[in-house]
Amino acid sequence: MQQPLLHPIALILLPLNGTPTGAAALELGLQLARRFAAHLDALHVGSDSREVAPLAGEGLSGALVEEMIGAAERESGRRLRTMRSLFDRVMAEEAAAGRPVATLDRERLSDPATPPVEGATAGFRAVAGREHERVAFAARLSDLIVVPHADSGDEVSSSEALHAVLFDSGRPVIIAPKRVAATVGRRIAIGWNGTAESASAVMSILPWLQHADAVEVLHSPEYQRQGPSAEELVAYLAIHGVRATTRQFASVDREVGAGLLAAAGSFGADLLCMGAYSHSRLRQLILGGVTRHVLEAATLPVLMAR
Known part of the structure; x- marks a missing residue:
């Protein structure tokens, strides 16, 4: 008999902002929603045209500002329709493949008058405002966040949604791969370097570890910081009923x-767990780093936490 999850996942947030890899992230989000019988909250943040208005005080004429507002509203509307169409298409494809997920708005889900729904649900909603603020605020009241894979290195640097959830939400984040595998979380690899960030990631994924088929702790002298060793982590996991092995790795082409x-x-991992940005975000974005490389190059889901 399986043990109940220590921290049940009931609400999964997925920011949809138009990246080409959004469909894969949506597929992963639905897969996780089915696994945990959770609700997937697909959130699209559109621009707020009112933010253009202050430009009238910057020497621009009222007519020009009105034209800019109109253009911003049209572009925002186009992106919203594109994201709504993507959501509807993936939901239909999942149903056609025999994996239906009930559509339910988040507002109805939280309404005490709504009858209980068994199994996974998903809903699409759109709000206006600054993307990093609206996503971070929604993430703080979510159990897990799924973020689309960056389409390029530049997108890693500029993704407001990604950095909002990593730095301002206090919640674990799963970076979706560009292509989703059939299973997630059966074989879990832990990137361990002894930092508070990696400890936070382990705590976030501990319920998953207790149900995994295999767990391996990956460590390297080049990656290790001051803190507990990989062997100490294995001993800690054993107390929680998790059997884990260790594997020491070396850099490839001088990249940790x-x-x-x-x-x-x-190891054949279908999920990698690691801490994010042990060094400052600015240093890693400028000089590179383990977090940045993984964000750019990972082909499997990666759970990160800080």
């Missing part, structure tokens, strides 16, 4: 992140 991903691949 590449070595970490290669070790996860050798």
